[in-house]
Amino acid sequence: MSRNLRITNNKFIDQTSRISFKFDGKTLYGFKGDTLASALLANDIHLIGRSFKYHRPRGIMTCGSEEPNAIVQAGNDASMTEPNTRATEIELYEGLEASSQNCWPSVNFDIGAINNFFSPLIPAAFYYKTFMWPANFWKLYEYFIRKSAGLGKSPTQPDKDIYDHRYLHCDVLVVGGGISGIIAAKTAAKNNLNTVLIDDKNNLGGTTIFQQNECFKINNSYSNEWLKKEIETLNSIKNLTIKTRTTLAAYHSYNYLLARENLTDHLDLNERKDKIRQRLWKIRAKKVIIATGAMERPLIFNNNDRPGVILSYSIKKYIDYFGVKCGQKISLFTNNDSAYETAISLSNSGVSVNSVVDIRDRTNSLIVQQAEKLGIKIHWKSAVVNTNGYKKITSIEIMKLSDDDTTVVGKKIKQECDCLGISGGWTPRVHLFTQSGGKLKFRDEDNVFLPDKSELDQISIGSCNGDFELDSVVKNSVISTNKFLKVNNNDYENLKINSSNEINKKNIWLLPSNKPLGKTKPFLDFQNDSTANDVKLALREGFKSIEHVKRYTTTGMATDQGKLSNMHALGIIAETADVKMGELGTTTFRPPYTPLTFGAIVGRNVGEFFDITRRTPMHDWHAKHNAEFENVGQWKRAWYYPIENESIHEAVQRESKAARDSAGILDASTLGKIDIQGSDASEFLNRVYTNAWSKLEIGKCRYGLMLNEDGMVYDDGVTTRLGENHYIMTTTTGGAANVLGKLEDYLQTEWPELDVYLTSVTDHYATVSICGPNSKKIISKVIPDLNLSDKEFPHMSFRNALIDNIKCRVMRISFTGEHSYEINIQSSYGKSLWEKCFEAGKEFDITPYGTETMHLLRAEKGFIIAGQDTDGTMTPVDLQMDWIISKKKYDFIGKRSLYRSDTIRDDRKQLVGLLTDDPNVVLEEGAQIVLETKKQPIEMLGHVTSSYFSPNLNKSIALAVVKNGKKLKGQKMFVPMKNKTINVTITDTVFLDKENKRLNA
Amino acid sequence: MFLINCPYCGERDQSEFSAGGEAHIVRPKQPTELSDDQWAEYLFMRKNIKGVQFERWNHSHGCRKWFNMVRDTSNDKIHAIYKMGEKPPIK
Ligand SMILES: [Zn+2]
DSSP states (O other): OOOOOBOSOOSSSEEEEEEEEEETTEEEEEEETOBHHHHHHHTTOOEEEEOTTTOOEEEOOOSSTTOSSOEEEEOSSTTTOEEEEETTTOBOOTTOEEEEOSOSBOSSSBGGGHHHHTGGGOOTTHHHHHSSSSGGGHHHHHHHHHHHHOOOOOOSSOOOSEEEEEEEEEEEEEEOOSHHHHHHHHHHHHTTOOEEEEOSSSSSOTTGGGOOOTTOEETTEEHHHHHHHHHHHHTTOTTEEEEOSEEEEEEETTTEEEEEEESSTTSOGGGOTTSEEEEEEEEEEEEEEEOOOEEEOOOBOBTTTSTTEEEHHHHHHHHHTSOBOSOSEEEEEESSTHHHHHHHHHHHTTOEEEEEEESSOOOOOHHHHHHHHTTOOEETTEEEEEEEOSSSOOEEEEEEEOTTSSSEEEEEEEEEOSEEEEEOOEEEOOHHHHHTTOEEEEEGGGTEEEEEEOSSSEEEOGGGGTOOSHHHHHHHHHHHHHHHHTOOOOTTTTOOEEOOOOOOOOOOSBOOOSSOGGGOOBEEETTTTEEHHHHHHHHHTTOOSHHHHHHHHOTTOSTTTTTTTHHHHHHHHHHHHTOOHHHHOOOOOOSOSSOOOHHHHHTTOOGGGSSOOBOOTTHHHHHHTTOEEEEETTEEEEEEOOOTTOOHHHHHHHHHHHHHHTOEEEEOTTSEEEEEESTTHHHHHHHHBSSOOTTOOTTBEEEEEEEOTTSOEEEEEEEEEEETTEEEEEEOTTTHHHHHHHHHHIIIIIOTTSOOEEEEOGGGEEEEEEESTTHHHHHHHHOTTSOOOTTTSOSSEEEEEEETTEEEEEEEOOSSSSSEEEEEEEGGGHHHHHHHHHHHHGGGTOEEOOHHHHHHHHHHTTOOOTTTTOOSSOOTTTTTOGGGSOSSOSOOTTTGGGGSTTTTOTTSEEEEEEEESSTTOOOOTTOEEBSOSSSSSOOOOEEEEEEEEETTTTEEEEEEEEETGGGGTTOEEEEEOSSOEEEEEEEOSOOSOTTOGGGGO | OOEEEETTTEEEEGGGOEEEEESOOOOOSOGGGSOHHHHHHHHHOOOOOSSEEEEEEEOTTTTOOEEEEEEETTTTEEEEEEETTSOOSOO
16 A cells, blocks of 8 residues: 555645546546646656666656656547656546556566666667668567557547637737736736637646745735736636647747647546547737746756656645655755755655755855755755666765866765655746747856747747746746737736845756766656767767757657757757857757647548548439449549449449440539630630630530640640630549649739630539430430531530520530530539430430449540540650641640650650450559560560450450550560569550541441 | 738638749740750749749639749748739839
8 A cells, every 4th residue: 555645735636526547457546636647646656667768667757748757558448548648747537547658568577678787788879770781670670679669559449539620819829827928918918909828737827826935925925825816817807818728739930829728638538528629729829928937957867767756846846736745755956946945845744855965066045045944954066976776766875076066076975765856957948939930049157048039929938038036037027028019017017026046056967977977877868768878979979960969869859859858968969079059059849849639630620521522413313323433533423333243344344335335324524614705715725725726616626635834744625615705625523623723823924915714613514424326316305406417416516405494515525436425504403414314315225334434435445534644744746646736836835845855755655555465364554564574674664554354345455655655566565463474565546446437326 | 821911812821822933934925936945944943042032822722813922931921922913022
């Protein structure tokens, strides 16, 4: 049974509300308001996980988001379990189950711990250097590294929670609800500025809210009591929105910020149902005030990583805020005054403080005097040189520092303890400032990087701006905020502030030891397990840039992004390389500040909302008739219509045969349609297509090929002249939006003098395409008034018509080579028209066919599909479509590129037909084509772009692009596959009806 | 994510816009009279500098109008926005 480590008189934790939770399978108890970390500490559990490389036992080290060690797997089931969460940030709830992450098979017995004894053999970059070769061994290495590295488990079931995104616009965003942030938010809101204050904790107040100490008073009240009253007044202020449990994740340029609000993670599981778990706020703030405070630094000395070694101010928070003693006999080790606040808090709560070990010469600031008055023993100018204990610290060893602080001297004092508080000073949280592009400056006096220049309308105030004393924090926050907001708020004008100010400052990045460096383990990056020795090794091996050292040693590259380790790494590099820290620069902090869930990132854009789905007006009919659908861009297109248990192949063979033998019907509504009007419409088409358009008669259709300026085929389609100045252009389904964009671009930027207007009408019309020898009979049933004779309505022409008094456009055009019609009708009539045509076609066994059959039919005719047979490197000449390039036109998009030295090469890849020697063998699309299989390396001469078994020709056919293919007709070639080589012959691209007789059949 | 002041619609989120490369590259009036090198210069060569750059932008999810922008690529500061065909207001 663990000892009771709770103290009773506590303002923040409701000790009447007991909560049960499980850690590593064991049931434990805590209170509402606890974090997982505070509850574990109250149960005397320090050992939380194992370190990444050496598998050393590690315990809770901090009380916030910078926690490097207490990384746990949280959540109970396969859909909500979450790896890499920080025990210091998880609010305790009834039923919480969490487990240690980086250990195998268990936290108390860990196989990887053997690495610890071999650690002299595992220096920086060990994994890079050792597991590189032989490459095929990696599979083996990876299994063991992953298994023992313990990077947590991903959920295996879909996330059941709901996530949300929202926009927020405000005049002033204040990030951080400590004393500075509260002053700033109140000032802004009271001056009629629409203000938002966010804080990642569940309560406002920062560290001041538990700073109850004689040395720190405002207007004769304890600083925490004064602040508590300030917070109470916030509720009555208009214009102020407060969001707690909200972490600012990213700060982008233009004051665009992302914040993640936790809405249910602190609730009991049964209270969460149907509630939004997390919300991502997309914030546009006119002004931003950063008041994110500072992080305490560790100290770097031998074995500074044992469970029970905790940052000093965190110990203070655990006792003063959570009412939890981190130990019964606590020692402190510091280079600054703040550890004395901890010592006093502990002493006042009845915890015995062994002593404070201070690397500085005796100093007599108010707080030190107060500690001495309480009888707390202080070792001046001394250092902890070692810690003992394995799964928990049991004692420390203290030695005197030499006069020049480079070594330790005298007798070693051993001191028993069950907890060591360490404080290496404070690091302003400048992460958000640097994320936003701000530049830092270095302050030598206390070795901190501070916000310097920013392009944005923002300021940093309080300790994130380098003010660490209560009086300077308050005074400077008031002055800066008033100036920044251009207001004159006098609420804080005559505050009387008592503060203990630090007199003596000293810092040693790597503390001296009585042992040689190689024999010690002074940890820098606790999560990634890199020591000061690793950094020094990297420098010896020639790494100079901080970014390189960081990657080589992995210092600062764990999930905490090195929040605790970066400063010391820089300090040691600067010292070893003998450069000034300010000149060394710092690494760049990247968003997010703390890890975000995928759920928060995607919000509502999951499942069917992940992307837009476009359906044609006839979609329901296809679905009802058993169609399988294919995604084409955002469209769902009917792919094929299997009858009973037909395979795709069987269905397509049946559909393809029916379309040529009698009649087929295709939903072509997805083709892009652009309405082109204006007195220069013809001229415009002349410029964008390769062929000539001026002489196209009204009522006629023409196929056009569109190039990019580089001469490569971009899109194709049929355009119809509806009137003197009116055309309708069709594009490929996938290319519609891009074609419109490209045409608009030319119109607006190159040819603004042209009188042309473009309108996308893709969604406005439904298109029914009917082909086959019986198509004419079917159309005559559907539109009896229309004269369908070849003379009156020839191929490549258009007529207006009425169907049941509804206007429609009928084009006689063909993508299959069959006699064929396309009827365009207002979308809302699409389904009725389709049903009407289907009904009329029943006596001819009209067969609905999908995109797969359409592709097969056009391949029989050698018609290309832009994007399948072309890939952005094919000119019309390469496609053997020279006929479509107007010789008369002076210019069109891409013309000049058609006779660049590269485009006129003979040996370009050109489109050809391909027949397999065995007519039953169907080639794989994408397969390579070669002439020579013996000589290695084999020269790849081309590849198959389209390939089908043609039921109408009863043989396999393919289109391919082959180097110099135009001249190779009749050439035997090979398609080498995994288990066989297929013999093929190059042919013409048109396989069926070369004379185009079927068009008028 | 910047805010862009579309000359036709006003200030909008960057996600409504798409970038269209370097501005003020005029398509040659008589391409047929250009050498391969001259044509390649127009076709392929684009600046991509760190600093002030003249760019084309399109309000693609808005009014679909093209316009020009002077932007500092090092800090995303927009120095000027002007319509197609207009002279740049700054050098
Ligand atoms: Zn616009």
